Amino acid sequence: MKLALLQMTSGIDPARNAATLVDAARTARREGAAMLFTPEMSGLIDRDRERGSRSIVAEDEDPVLAAVRASAAAERIWVHLGSLAIRRTDGKFANRGFVIDDRGAIRARYDKLHLFDVDLPTGERWRESAAYATGERAVVAATPAGPLGLSICYDLRFAGLYAALSGAGATVIAIPAAFTRPTGAAHWHVLMRARAIESGAFVVAAAQTGVHEDGRATYGHSLVVDPWGEVLLDMGEAPGLGFVEIDQARIADVRGRIPVIDHRRAIPAVEQAP
Template sequence: MKLALLQMTSGIDPARNAATLVDAVRSAKRDGASMLFTPEMSGLIDRDRERGGRLIVAEEADPVLAAVRAAAAAEQLWVHIGSLAIRREDGKFANRGFVIDHRGAIRARYDKLHLFDVDLPTGERWRESAAYTAGERTVVATTPVGRLGLSICYDLRFAGLYAALSGAGATVMAIPAAFTRPTGDAHWHVLLRARAIESGAFVVAAAQTGVHEDGRTTYGHSLVVDPWGDVLLDMGETPGLGYVDVGFARIADVRGRIPVIDHRRPIPPVEQAP
């Protein structure tokens, strides 16, 4: 089965970002993909919260979501939108991913659980929680590529989430991202490979890349990793579409050799030794 990943450099204009996404849907279908995966914040990246906030609207009014749904229906292609900035009913923002089916219907939604509040050695300071509200649910969706466990970017660092997803039947983990360059250089590949190995699952990580209009720089290197930890696709830093053929018999093969899911036990309380 062929998977398509869009690596993009999203900007501050949702209309331009939507056009990139629609073109990707058409190209992925033409090239025989079964499903397209896009990065975190596919519709808008803007660190100017006043300017960007004016463009964040409710889900039903979001022009990027509407454009992708229409394209998915026209091309009859499933799409995982890594995430969009969405205004919730309470007026707060959510970093929300969507699974769109071949008729353009929303099959699943996931709001990012872990928010990126960090101070990096480079001097970069990020406070995602200043604008966004964390999600409260874990989600597994049935798709043409199998049971898809949903997560977003910083979630990658929390292994317990992927244990819960694989325990609930996920065989593919979607980890769309907009990783910073310093954290990407240090941790991106090793964390993605670890999540695949410990879950006995494929990892599909579509990423933002390059220098964005708002001045930030993202790491790129959209990856697909198999359940043994082998990297099947690494897109480097160039925007565009990448493709990979995956054989899902690999999941049963790896889980049969090292049945980590079957061997999991409840973790007892930590004993505080003197």
């Protein structure tokens, strides 16, 4: 199974971002990929919330989502659209990922469960919860690549989510991201490999990269990691498309050697020893 990953530098204009996504779907299919994976916030990155909010609309009005759905159908390729900023029916925003099939139909949606509220040593301060609502459920979707567990960026740090996804049958896990450079340099590779190993699953992590129009800088290094923790693809820092072949037989091989999913137990109450 051949997969394509788009590493991009999304900007403040959804139309330009949509054009990048449509071109990526066309090229990915031409190169023989069955499925394209894109980063978190593929349609818009803008930390000016007043300006950015003018481009955040309801799902059925979103021009980026419409363009990607049309492109998936035209090219006959599945797309995991890592996430878009979507205005919910209650007026709040969601950081929402989509699985789109090769006829342009939405097969699954996932709203980010863990929101990025941190103060970094560099002075960067992020409060995702100031604008976005948390998701309410974990999601596994049937795709040509296998049962796909959905997550987004900061979710990476919460191992319980990935135990739930692999326990529910996921053999491939998507972790689209817009990681900051300091946290990426410190934790990106080690956490991606850990999630793959503990889940006995492939991890596919399409990432934002470079310096964006709003001034933020992201880490890049889109990755594909196999269930043994081997890095099959590392795209470095340049934007563009990367390709990788994955073999579902690898799942059974690794899980047969170390059956961590079968050995999981519910954790009993923690004793507070004196």
